[in-house]
Amino acid sequence: MFKSARNIAIAILLAFSAVNIHAQMKSGKDHITFEKIDRVQIGTGSPLVIVVKATIEQGWHTYGLTPVVGPDGLGPEPMTIVAGPDSLLVPGKNAKIVKGASIHRDEVWGADVEEVAGFVEIKIPLTVAASLQQGMHSSVITVGFQMCDGQMCLAPEYVDLPIEIVINNVRR
Helix, strand or coil: CHHHHHHHHHHHHHHHHHHHHHHCCCCHHHHEEECCCCCEEEECCCEEEEEEEEEECCCCEEECCCCCCCCCCCCCCCCEEEEECCCCEEECCCCEEEEEEEEEEECCCCEEEEEEEEEEEEEEEEEECCCCCCEEEEEEEEEEECCECCCCECCCEEEEEEEEEEEEECCC
16 A cells, blocks of 8 residues: 555656646747947937847747738747837837848748847947936846747747946036
């Protein structure tokens, strides 16, 4: 009887362990590494271009900034970039991937898609808010992405990249 109860207990523990391992989803963050953004010294109201750099693990990719919709009305999850808070950084237009992007036909989506892989650089145009006081300010660039390999895509994720901005002169 003791052996039977022990075997049942072991089976239950193994079943719970398997469920727990399966429940832990892989993270796209395990396949991409972002570089720290350097401190910026600038005057208020000045235009600014932040360059986000990342390395995507071989065999993995994400999609570009431009949404794509295939003939069935569906498409891949595009990369998103948000800077903030608005009281510190005013978003510009046309963030652009300058390294790591290529366009190709994706039969899954039935459309030409921008795929981002390898070493990546993204230029993000911004303006420093004119209302800022001289001194140090903390901001963040949030990058949203969905990592995929040749067989699956992981859930979309977001990474916050902190930026220190030093206002060295105030326009009047």
